Amino acid sequence: MAEIEFDPTTHPHRRLNPLTGEHVLVSPHRTKRPWLGQTEPPQPLNLPQYDPKCYLCPGNTRAGGARNEEYTQTMVFENDYAAVLPPPGPAAPQAPHPLLTAEPVQGGCDVLCFHPRHDLTLARLPVTDIERIIDEWGAIYNRRGNQVGIQYVQIFENKGAMMGCSNPHPHGQVWSLSEVPSLPATEIANLKRYALNNAPSSSAPKGPEGKACMLCEYAHFEVGMAESEGRVVVKNNHFVALVPWWAIWPFEIMLLPYARHIPSIADFTPAEKSAFASILSQITKRYDNLFSCSFAYSMGIHQRPVPSKLGDPEDGDVPHLHLHFDPPLLRSASVRKFLVGFELMAEPQRDLTPEQAASRLRGCSEVHYLDATEDVPNAAENPMSKDADPTNS
Amino acid sequence: MAEIEFDPTTHPHRRLNPLTGEHVLVSPHRTKRPWLGQTEPPQPLNLPQYDPKCYLCPGNTRAGGARNEEYTQTMVFENDYAAVLPPPGPAAPQAPHPLLTAEPVQGGCDVLCFHPRHDLTLARLPVTDIERIIDEWGAIYNRRGNQVGIQYVQIFENKGAMMGCSNPHPHGQVWSLSEVPSLPATEIANLKRYALNNAPSSSAPKGPEGKACMLCEYAHFEVGMAESEGRVVVKNNHFVALVPWWAIWPFEIMLLPYARHIPSIADFTPAEKSAFASILSQITKRYDNLFSCSFAYSMGIHQRPVPSKLGDPEDGDVPHLHLHFDPPLLRSASVRKFLVGFELMAEPQRDLTPEQAASRLRGCSEVHYLDATEDVPNAAENPMSKDADPTNS
Ligand SMILES: [Zn+2]
Ligand SMILES: [Zn+2]
Numbered sequence: 025m026a027e028i029e030f031d032p033t034t035h036p037h038r039r040l041n042p043l044t045g046e047h048v049l050v051s052p053h054r055t056k057r058p059w060l061g062q063t064e065p066p067q068p069l070n071l072p073q074y075d076p077k078c079y080l081c082p083g084n085t086r087a088g089g090a091r092n093e094e095y096t097q098t099m100v101f102e103n104d105y106a107a108v109l110p111p112p113g114p115a116a117p118q119a120p121h122p123l124l125t126a127e128p129v130q131g132g133c134d135v136l137c138f139h140p141r142h143d144l145t146l147a148r149l150p151v152t153d154i155e156r157i158i159d160e161w162g163a164i165y166n167r168r169g170n171q172v173g174i175q176y177v178q179i180f181e182n183k184g185a186m187m188g189c190s191n192p193h194p195h196g197q198v199w200s201l202s203e204v205p206s207l208p209a210t211e212i213a214n215l216k217r218y219a220l221n222n223a224p225s226s227s228a229p230k231g232p233e234g235k236a237c238m239l240c241e242y243a244h245f246e247v248g249m250a251e252s253e254g255r256v257v258v259k260n261n262h263f264v265a266l267v268p269w270w271a272i273w274p275f276e277i278m279l280l281p282y283a284r285h286i287p288s289i290a291d292f293t294p295a296e297k298s299a300f301a302s303i304l305s306q307i308t309k310r311y312d313n314l315f316s317c318s319f320a321y322s323m324g325i326h327q328r329p330v331p332s333k334l335g336d337p338e339d340g341d342v343p344h345l346h347l348h349f350d351p352p353l354l355r356s357a358s359v360r361k362f363l364v365g366f367e368l369m370a371e372p373q374r375d376l377t378p379e380q381a382a383s384r385l386r387g388c389s390e391v392h393y394l395d396a397t398e399d400v401p402n403a404a405e406n407p408m409s410k411d412a413d414p415t416n417s
Numbered sequence: 418m419a420e421i422e423f424d425p426t427t428h429p430h431r432r433l434n435p436l437t438g439e440h441v442l443v444s445p446h447r448t449k450r451p452w453l454g455q456t457e458p459p460q461p462l463n464l465p466q467y468d469p470k471c472y473l474c475p476g477n478t479r480a481g482g483a484r485n486e487e488y489t490q491t492m493v494f495e496n497d498y499a500a501v502l503p504p505p506g507p508a509a510p511q512a513p514h515p516l517l518t519a520e521p522v523q524g525g526c527d528v529l530c531f532h533p534r535h536d537l538t539l540a541r542l543p544v545t546d547i548e549r550i551i552d553e554w555g556a557i558y559n560r561r562g563n564q565v566g567i568q569y570v571q572i573f574e575n576k577g578a579m580m581g582c583s584n585p586h587p588h589g590q591v592w593s594l595s596e597v598p599s600l601p602a603t604e605i606a607n608l609k610r611y612a613l614n615n616a617p618s619s620s621a622p623k624g625p626e627g628k629a630c631m632l633c634e635y636a637h638f639e640v641g642m643a644e645s646e647g648r649v650v651v652k653n654n655h656f657v658a659l660v661p662w663w664a665i666w667p668f669e670i671m672l673l674p675y676a677r678h679i680p681s682i683a684d685f686t687p688a689e690k691s692a693f694a695s696i697l698s699q700i701t702k703r704y705d706n707l708f709s710c711s712f713a714y715s716m717g718i719h720q721r722p723v724p725s726k727l728g729d730p731e732d733g734d735v736p737h738l739h740l741h742f743d744p745p746l747l748r749s750a751s752v753r754k755f756l757v758g759f760e761l762m763a764e765p766q767r768d769l770t771p772e773q774a775a776s777r778l779r780g781c782s783e784v785h786y787l788d789a790t791e792d793v794p795n796a797a798e799n800p801m802s803k804d805a806d807p808t809n810s
Contacts, residue, residue: 030510030521036501037519038596046599049522051500107444107759107766108429117423121638123631126430128423129442178763188755197758203431205764206439229538238516245514269517280463324762350761357657362581363756365590366500369717370571374498 032377039269041216042238043211049373055380069292071143071192080193082140097153098160099137106133108201111173130173136160138194145183145307145318147392154301161198161241161325162289168200169330176204176329184320186352186360192318204329211326215342216240219312229284232341232413240343243282255378258306262299265307267382272372273350274361275314275381277307282347287341288327307349310388317357322350425770435611435631436604441665442766456704462606464536464585473586475533490546491553492732494529499526504566509664522592523566529553537578538587538702538711541785554591554718555682561593562723569597569722577713579745579753583804597722605721609737622677623733623749630667632737636675648771650778651699655692658700660775665765666743667754668707668774670700673739680734681720700742703781710750715743 030037079086082094088104108131119125138157139149146154161179169177181196182189204212215238224236228244231237246256246266248265255266257277268278281296292300311319327345352360352375366371389396424431441649472479475487481497497628501524511517531550532542539547554572562570574589576584597605608631617629621637624630639649639659648659650670661671674689685693704712720738745753747769760766 027508028505030519032510035507035521036523037521040518042516049500049594049598050519053502054498054500083778105447107442107447109446112421114423114428115420117425121635123435123635125433125721126423126425126443128428128430130429176763178759180758180762182758187757189751189757199759199763201442203440205442205759207763233797242514242516245516322757322761324758326762348762360581364580364582364715365573365717366571366592366598367577368715369573369719369741370569370592370600417805 027317032379037414038371039270041268042242043214043270044207045210045214047371049371050377051373051375052377052380054375058341073141073143074191075142075193078142078191080135080137080191080195081142083261095137095140097156098139100160100164101135103135103197105374106131107199108133110193111202113202128144128202129202131199132168134164134198134200135169135326136164136198138196142193145192145308146181146304147310147312147318148394149194149303149305151298151301154304155297157196157287158292158297158301162292165290165327166331168198171200172334173202174200174330176201176208178205178208178324180322182322183301184318186320187322191318196323207326208326208329209270212329212343214345216339217340229282231285231344233338237285237342237344239280239346240285243280247282251386252383253379253380257310257382258303259388260299260303262296263303265303267378267385269378271378271381272363272374273352274354274374274376275311275351275385276378277385278346279303279307279348279349280344285341286345287343288331288345290326290328290331291345299363309390309392310385311349311351313388313391314385315353315357316393317353319351321352322348324348425772431707431764433664436607436659436663437600437604438607440764441663442764444766444768444771445770445773447768462644466536468535468586471535471584471586473528473530473584473588473660474535486532488533490549491532493553495558496526496528496590498526499524500592501526504595506595520596522595524592525561525564527557527591528592529557529589529591531589535586537647538585538701538705539574540711541787542698542706544691544694544698547697550589551682551685551690551694555685557591558683558720559724561591563726564593566595567593567723569601570595571598571601571717573717575713575715577711579713580715581620582713589716590679592770601719601722605722605736608737609732612732612735622675624678624737625751626731630678630688630735630737630741631689632673633675636673640675645776646772648775650703650775651670651696651783653696654694655689656696658696660771660778662771662799664746664771664774665756665767667767667769668704668744668778669771670742670778671739672696672742673737678734680736681724681736681738683721683724683767684738699783702783702785703778704742704744705786706781707778708746708750709786710746712744712746714745715741717741 033052036051038049040047055270070346076079078084085091086104093099107130110132111130113128113130117126139153165177168174177181177200179198217237218238219231222236224230227239229240243264246254247259247264257265262281263279263284264282265277265279267276303334325347328343332340426445429444431442433440454669464682467758469472471477471627475485478484479497486492501522503525504523506521509521510519512681532546558570561567570591570593572591611631612624612628615629617623618634621635624633639647640657655674655676656672658670658672660669718740721736725733747754
């Protein structure tokens with residue numbers, strides 16, 4: 025009996041994430057099942073430019089008692105309820121049993137307000153304002169990453185009530201820690217293993233010491249594919265935003281440089297910084313336009329754990345800067361995906377393929393739906409895209 | 418300068434999960450911060466015993482068109498929209514690039530209705546009815562696990578609208594697959610590594626071939642601790658339910674045998690089956706009583722991937738049966754935890770320590786609040802517990 029030929033849009037399969045070593049189960053045949061899950065209440069529209077009750081608006085008082093400056097661009101402050109505390113920390117405890125280990129962690133948690141206006145988001149800020157946010161990220165990364173004992177700086181944004189973020193004021197956080205957390209530690213270990221065990225391809229950029237970089241190779245391959253079959257959402261001369269082959273969330277995006285190996289945001293040339301701001305604006309506009317709503321997500325920057333210092337090991341520059349965008353929305357502004365049941369107990373699972381998700385995001389406009397002077401087609405309203413994606417029916 | 422002595426109820430620290438190799442960041446000093454997160458709408462009360470619109474109630478028609486039997490105990494059927502399909506599957510595809518691998522997956526997805534009554538849950542079923550559910554789990558595990566090509570059987574329950582489960586009718590699922598999923602594969606690899614690299618302790622039960630079993634050792638240690646300092650919620654002669662040292666969710670529970678090494682539910686003696694049914698009832702009643710609500714969770718059974726067969730490798734019995742309960746509620750029936758931001762991008766984080774959570778659960782009654790003839794104190798209403806746990810204020 026002849027074997028059936030594999031069709032990624034029909035046959036259940038699993039894909040490997042080489043950054044984590046974990047799989048995702050893909051069930052593309054299931055995109056036609058009826059929807060039985062929870063819908064989310066609609067998000068408030070018409071937010072005020074200033075909210076007297078918002079603890080991030082200029083001039084207001086925070087829960088800890090401090091008063092915000094009358095800032096006009098960005099504002100940084102230390103979180104009044106940080107998850108970690110500055111050194112000195114306690115001595116490492118003796119484990120009551122070898123299986124019950126605990127290590128003290130020190131550090132600090134910063135909050136970065138992106139803009140004084142309560143009602144704006146990355147998707148609606150001018151690119152010059154996003155460049156200013158990138159400057160602030162770089163400044164915090166350098167300041168915190170050079171503090172004694174700090175081994176890791178995690179920049180992230182958690183946006184939307186459906187992600188547990190109750191304050192719509194545009195802001196992100198930076199947690200700086202005396203240990204490298206589990207996920208970036210795993211990614212860095214796999215990047216190092218790849219550099220050791222693989223010869224670089226002739227055409228892709230190379231990592232430090234001329235060795236192969238997993239993400240240089242991956243981004244180079246994706247950028248070279250025909251757009252219609254690929255996973256690229258948008259790209260410019262320096263960066264590509266794509267739905268990775270191993271994406272877990274329906275409209276997950278990985279944003280990374282593909283033209284050269286860049287370990288961190290501290291290594292940007294001026295042209296790269298502008299290109300980065302520009303593509304951040306493009307991604308977030310497309311996200312909002314996908315379901316005509318302020319699109320919820322968690323975003324995190326993975327890069328060199330801290331800026332390079334004299335005497336660092338030679339493989340310190342192995343990390344390849346990349347951003348993860350993990351958004352929960354699945355098929356409208358009110359239908360979300362949950363990572364539960366089988367996914368918590370065994371392995372993440374998705375129905376819509378990454379290629380279908382990329383196609384939907386490519387179909388979205390880069391004019392924000394709230395700023396459009398006339399009706400702008402977006403994937404959710406475009407009958408062409410509707411036909412192409414049965415989850416939308 | 419003398420170093421500060423470590424205090425797990427005050428000092429930020431991280432704990433290692435030896436089953437996954439990942440850490441959780443614990444921030445016990447933060448349990449006093451004000452609550453700013455999302456609250457959940459209250460869950461419906463007074464469900465009917467029969468709901469004509471429920472696709473799991475006896476005699477009703479399912480979305481796929483099939484009609485449910487007029488069942489009086491349990492009912493099993495194959496999911497009309499299964500995540501995987503039965504063999505034959507397609508041939509494995511050639512990877513377009515070594516970093517983009519896909520493997521076809523076959524299998525089947527079963528639904529198990531726990532009881533004909535629409536309004537009941539494990540917490541409100543008699544223990545004899547829970548024994549019948551355990552029999553059904555065993556039957557599916559044996560039947561599916563002995564099908565050609567099936568390498569793994571995942572039994573789980575996803576309960577509550579807050580977990581994305583819209584149907585309150587008591588039911589669970591069983592997904593049977595041609596591959597071992599990421600999380601159980603990692604756990605089994607770590608259990609094997611432990612057996613190879615550690616000498617068994619004198620007092621704990623041993624795994625196969627007299628080797629050390631990580632979970633035999635861990636459960637034995639926890640059961641031996643003084644209750645007031647430990648993480649044990651409830652135990653009987655065979656099983657212990659505890660908040661593991663490395664718990665991620667606020668009131669996460671691990672349920673496992675501690676008196677002997679049991680690889681799977683197919684290995685139960687009659688006394689063990691009764692004890693298992695009894696402790697499942699105790700745990701779920703305590704959960705409901707914690708915040709006087711039908712407590713949402715995902716539950717999964719981790720065990721031998723499939724029942725033992727002739728010719729299996731010698732280390733096939735290394736898995737030690739254990740159940741994970743991952744509930745999202747944090748401090749009331751309407752305040753939940755989200756795994757977002759830093760936790761998605763870097764490492765899970767919790768404020769309440771596992772020891773504080775275990776103490777709260779120990780304080781709950783085992784008489785279900787809806788069945789109580791008079792006011793039964795539970796941890797959420799008990800002023801003693803309130804003082805002991807600042808997250809409750
Ligand atoms: Zn690179
Ligand atoms: Zn064991």
